[in-house]
Amino acid sequence: MSDWVLKAEGLSKGFTLHLQGGVRIPVLRDAGLVVAPGECVALSGPSGAGKSTLMRLLQGNYGADEGAILICRADGSVADLATASPREVNGLRRDTIGHVSQFLRVIPRVPALEVVAAPLLARGVARELALARAQALLRRLNLPDRLHALPPATFSGGEQQRVNLARGFVADFPLVLLDEPTASLDAANREVVIALIGEAKARGAALVGIFHDLDVRGRVADRVVEVLPLREAA
Amino acid sequence: MMADDEPILSARGLSLSFGAVRALDEVSIDLWPGEVLAIVGESGSGKSTLLRALAGEMRPDAGRVTYRDASGEALEVHAMGEPALRRLARTEWGFVRQDARDGLRMGVSAGGNVGERLMAVGARHYGDIRTEAERWLERVEISPSRIDDRPGQFSGGMRQRLQIARTLVTRPRLVFMDEPTGGLDVSVQARLLDLIRGLVSDLGIAVVLVTHDIAAARLLAHRLVVMRHGRVVEEGLTDRVLDDPRHPYTQLLVSSVLAA
Amino acid sequence: MTTEGYNFAYLDEGTKRMIRRALLKAVAVPGHQVPFGSREMPLPYGWGTGGIQVTASVVGPDDVLKVIDQGADDTTNAVSIRRFFARVAPGLRTTERTAEATIIQTRHRIPETPLREGQVMVYQVPQPEPLFKLEPRRAETKRLHALADYGLMQVKLYEDIARHGRVGSSYDHPVMVGGRYLMAPSPIPSFDNPKMHLSPALQLFGAGRERRLYAVPPYTEVRSLDFDDHPFVPLRASGSCALCGADHTYLDEMVTDDRGGRLFVCSDTDYCGERQEQQAAERAA
Numbered sequence: 001m002s003d004w005v006l007k008a009e010g011l012s013k014g015f016t017l018h019l020q021g022g023v024r025i026p027v028l029r030d031a032g033l034v035v036a037p038g039e040c041v042a043l044s045g046p047s048g049a050g051k052s053t054l055m056r057l058l059q060g061n062y063g064a065d066e067g068a069i070l071i072c073r074a075d076g077s078v079a080d081l082a083t084a085s086p087r088e089v090n091g092l093r094r095d096t097i098g099h100v101s102q103f104l105r106v107i108p109r110v111p112a113l114e115v116v117a118a119p120l121l122a123r124g125v126a127r128e129l130a131l132a133r134a135q136a137l138l139r140r141l142n143l144p145d146r147l148h149a150l151p152p153a154t155f156s157g158g159e160q161q162r163v164n165l166a167r168g169f170v171a172d173f174p175l176v177l178l179d180e181p182t183a184s185l186d187a188a189n190r191e192v193v194i195a196l197i198g199e200a201k202a203r204g205a206a207l208v209g210i211f212h213d214l215d216v217r218g219r220v221a222d223r224v225v226e227v228l229p230l231r232e233a234a
Numbered sequence: 235m236m237a238d239d240e241p242i243l244s245a246r247g248l249s250l251s252f253g254a255v256r257a258l259d260e261v262s263i264d265l266w267p268g269e270v271l272a273i274v275g276e277s278g279s280g281k282s283t284l285l286r287a288l289a290g291e292m293r294p295d296a297g298r299v300t301y302r303d304a305s306g307e308a309l310e311v312h313a314m315g316e317p318a319l320r321r322l323a324r325t326e327w328g329f330v331r332q333d334a335r336d337g338l339r340m341g342v343s344a345g346g347n348v349g350e351r352l353m354a355v356g357a358r359h360y361g362d363i364r365t366e367a368e369r370w371l372e373r374v375e376i377s378p379s380r381i382d383d384r385p386g387q388f389s390g391g392m393r394q395r396l397q398i399a400r401t402l403v404t405r406p407r408l409v410f411m412d413e414p415t416g417g418l419d420v421s422v423q424a425r426l427l428d429l430i431r432g433l434v435s436d437l438g439i440a441v442v443l444v445t446h447d448i449a450a451a452r453l454l455a456h457r458l459v460v461m462r463h464g465r466v467v468e469e470g471l472t473d474r475v476l477d478d479p480r481h482p483y484t485q486l487l488v489s490s491v492l493a494a
Numbered sequence: 495m496t497t498e499g500y501n502f503a504y505l506d507e508g509t510k511r512m513i514r515r516a517l518l519k520a521v522a523v524p525g526h527q528v529p530f531g532s533r534e535m536p537l538p539y540g541w542g543t544g545g546i547q548v549t550a551s552v553v554g555p556d557d558v559l560k561v562i563d564q565g566a567d568d569t570t571n572a573v574s575i576r577r578f579f580a581r582v583a584p585g586l587r588t589t590e591r592t593a594e595a596t597i598i599q600t601r602h603r604i605p606e607t608p609l610r611e612g613q614v615m616v617y618q619v620p621q622p623e624p625l626f627k628l629e630p631r632r633a634e635t636k637r638l639h640a641l642a643d644y645g646l647m648q649v650k651l652y653e654d655i656a657r658h659g660r661v662g663s664s665y666d667h668p669v670m671v672g673g674r675y676l677m678a679p680s681p682i683p684s685f686d687n688p689k690m691h692l693s694p695a696l697q698l699f700g701a702g703r704e705r706r707l708y709a710v711p712p713y714t715e716v717r718s719l720d721f722d723d724h725p726f727v728p729l730r731a732s733g734s735c736a737l738c739g740a741d742h743t744y745l746d747e748m749v750t751d752d753r754g755g756r757l758f759v760c761s762d763t764d765y766c767g768e769r770q771e772q773q774a775a776e777r778a779a
Contacts, residue, residue, distance in 0.1 A: 018482035062470065062478040086457045086471040087266060106378060107427045107453065317641050324645070339649070341628075343656055346649045353652065354645030359657055360721040382656050 002072045003207035005175050006035040006058065010080075011067035012082040013053055026230055031067070033225060035175075038105030040197060040207040042221035049229045051210050052179070057081075057209060058218060059099050059177055071096060074174050094122050102180045104160040107155045112138065113148040116166040124229070137166040141192055157184040160167045169196050176200055178209035182216050194219055240302055241344045242267045242408055242440045245291040246289055248297035250464075253359060257283040258294060261273060267407070270434060270441040272455035272472065274487065280464035282412055285444045289410045290490055291441060304407060324354045328401035332413040334393035337400070338385045344396055345381040351404045369397040374429060391422035395429065402433060410435075411443045427453055448491045452476055461486045503550040504582040509533055513551040513707070517698060520709035525671025527640070532705040534751050539576050541574055542601060542711040543702030545618035549599050551613060552698070555585030559735040560595035565603040565744065565761030574600060590764050602665075604686040606743050608702045609695035611712065617680040619701040622708060624668040625679040651719055661724040671710055679716075685744045692715040735760045738769035 014026035025087035028048045036043050039214040054060040058069060060081050069081035073096050077089060090174045093099070098119070107115065113134050120130035138148055147155065152163045161184050168176060178197075182190045192215070197220045200207060217224070241264040250258040257280045265271050285400050288299055290311045299311035304326055311319070316326040323329070331337035349357070357363050368378040372396035376388075377464045394414060401409060404459040414430065415423040427436050427450050434441055434454070445451055451458055451472060458475040460468040460483065464468040479485045501507060503675065509531075516530040535543040553559065563572040567590040586755045589595050592607040599616040625635045628646050638646065647668055651661055666754055667684040679687060680699060689696065690710060696735045697710040710716060720726035734741040736748075736757040743765065745758040760766035 015478075016480070018485050044379055056477070061473055063470070063474055063480075087269070089471050089474075106429070107428070108424050110432075175375075316637075320641055320643065324643075330517055342653060345656060347653050349652055350645055350649045354643070358648070358722050360652065360661075360724050362723075363652065364656075380642040 035206040037204040043135035045227035098176040272451035275461035328406040328409040525675030525677040539703040542618040544700030548700035611694040613695040622701040622706040
């Protein structure tokens with residue numbers, strides 16, 4: 001096993017807005033981040049500094065202009081997310097990178113239980129087992145059973161967030177990305193999330209998160225990495 | 235587990251001109267088993283022409299299309315001859331047309347429409363064909379009690395669902411879809427898209443989807459190809475192309491859609 | 495009507511040769527439709543112009559011709575065609591007896607008397623394309639035949655069962671010839687379809703308006719399309735002939751009065767007549 005799960009080096013990212021006369025907006029320059037197994041790293045910095053951009057790069061949602069994003073798979077092989085083909089990225093998302101975004105991208109008519117079980121089903125876990133694990137996790141996050149069979153489109157923000165969290169933690173991803181995972185949760189559910197993060201660390205997962213709740217951050221993060229706006233960083 | 239390290243469909247250097255218009259200009263794409271590839275672009279971008287060239291319905295001036303069949307053999311789509319191509323079209327392939335009237339037999343009952351592909355591959359037991367047709371009508375959310383009704387008595391959304399049942403009943407490995415939600419009401423579109431998404435992932439079908447609907451592409455596709463003036467201007471992971479578009483035309487396309 | 499100035503059997507030798515060539519091709523590819531240059535005949539399309547041209551091309555002065563329409567030798571169409579050939583083919587004999595005939599031109603029936611080697615059946619065909627109602631484009635049906643892509647025909651049979659509860663039509667029920675070509679047997683009752691199967695006679699089909707010929711050589715497999723669980727069943731009215739008592743022949747229904755009275759008689763008048771003669775002879779003996 002490698003001594004890191006995620007090793008990002010020399011990352012640069014900017015946006016060229018062709019519709020606005022080709023203006024170029026640099027966001028990250030020569031950014032780097034190394035996360036060890038069992039470690040949780042919190043990203044901090046003023047809003048607009050590039051935390052979200054970095055998270056999106058780590059998830060493969062944005063493409064890096066320069067640099068490498070090395071990710072160690074469960075079998076020990078290493079992939080570079082920055083240069084991986086779309087199929088490889090999809091493979092990494094299936095097996096290696098778990099992601100809890102701030103907002104749930106709702107798929108019409110798919111029940112909450114299916115949304116949560118999807119990562120397991122995609123890996124070929126037997127349907128009954130996948131649904132059972134999904135249900136157990138939703139119960140742990142205090143989502144009432146009557147909601148499990150309903151599509152989350154009509155759920156409240158907090159309910160949707162819990163569906164999202166369950167989806168991110170249902171499979172044992174080696175790398176878990178958390179984008180404000182407790183933003184709309186009550187105290188009890190915040191405790192559940194803190195416990196889930198602790199368990200993920202205990203099984204050797206690497207976690208990277210943006211936590212606006214400083215109390216939560218203090219309890220889960222092993223390290224805080226500052227992401228500064230480019231002018232200040234330079 | 236299927237051998238998914240080889241593409242199921244590959245196109246190399248496809249070019250096709252209609253007079254002075256270059257409908258396809260050096261287009262190359264790959265599709266892997268079980269993968270959904272969306273081709274987006276405005277009308278006239280060449281996306282429908284590309285679909286027809288991939289499916290062997292239109293012969294390119296240059297370039298070639300290779301299909302790897304169920305036995306692993308690589309077949310040249312434009313060199314295999316009509317009998318082999320037709321056999322493929324009714325066994326391992328399927329085609330869902332924008333206008334269900336082009337993909338259905340309007341004079342034949344719903345059951346006959348779904349049963350046709352079964353019969354074309356040799357099914358000769360009426361009871362079995364009917365049972366399978368009923369099962370598929372249910373699967374596409376059409377009441378089996380409508381099995382003897384003709385498509386003319388169906389709504390637009392139902393017709394399109396019937397076309398999907400008719401296409402998928404023989405479990406093809408590769409399905410071409412040309413604007414499957416075009417011309418339908420928005421609410422009807424959502425239901426249809428969701429149905430397609432479920433069926434495609436359940437059956438593990440590879441799909442080439444032509445659409446101008448960015449939201450449909452985001453919901454269904456693993457990968458996206460953006461076409462303009464017969465060329466591929468950008469391609470990649472669906473969410474990356476849509477959230478981090480590089481090419482000016484892709485940025486225009488994405489910005490002209492409300493919260494896709 | 496005088497026959498002077500007309501070639502034997504009305505058609506000129508060049509036309510006959512052209513039709514015979516098409517017939518040879520048709521015999522060589524059983525069930526396959528061969529185009530031919532249909533000529534103007536002295537009767538309108540729909541009255542057997544295709545059959546007449548085939549008969550005219552194969553008939554010789556030594557032949558014995560029988561013509562039937564709806565199974566009967568004495569209906570207008572049968573009588574006029576028989577009379578036509580008697581006039582334009584000197585030496586040709588005509589008959590109403592199936593067993594005596596060398597050529598039998600027919601519309602709607604195959605005789606009940608089993609055919610034998612050396613006999614030629616000539617069918618008058620209004621629509622030679624079995625897929626016509628399902629696929630109106632001629633180019634497309636040709637392609638379907640070339641590829642033996644007959645799922646569409648099976649769809650029609652499916653529709654028949656779904657709608658009427660049984661396979662097929664009561665007449666012109668499609669057949670597969672020699673395991674290769676789908677063929678319209680012409681508007682004969684499905685009851686007659688099995689008679690085509692492995693028949694010792696040569697069967698020729700002519701469609702004048704559609705300009706198509708096709709053929710089934712002797713001893714060729716002819717199978718009626720069906721489903722495993724809805725096998726093809728030759729249909730006949732249940733009952734027996736009021737004249738000869740036959741309970742195994744194809745029957746026509748006759749209305750005998752205006753109070754719903756009706757009876758059945760053999761559609762094949764020759765066969766029925768022979769049976770009656772035989773029965774009379776047995777009674778006399």
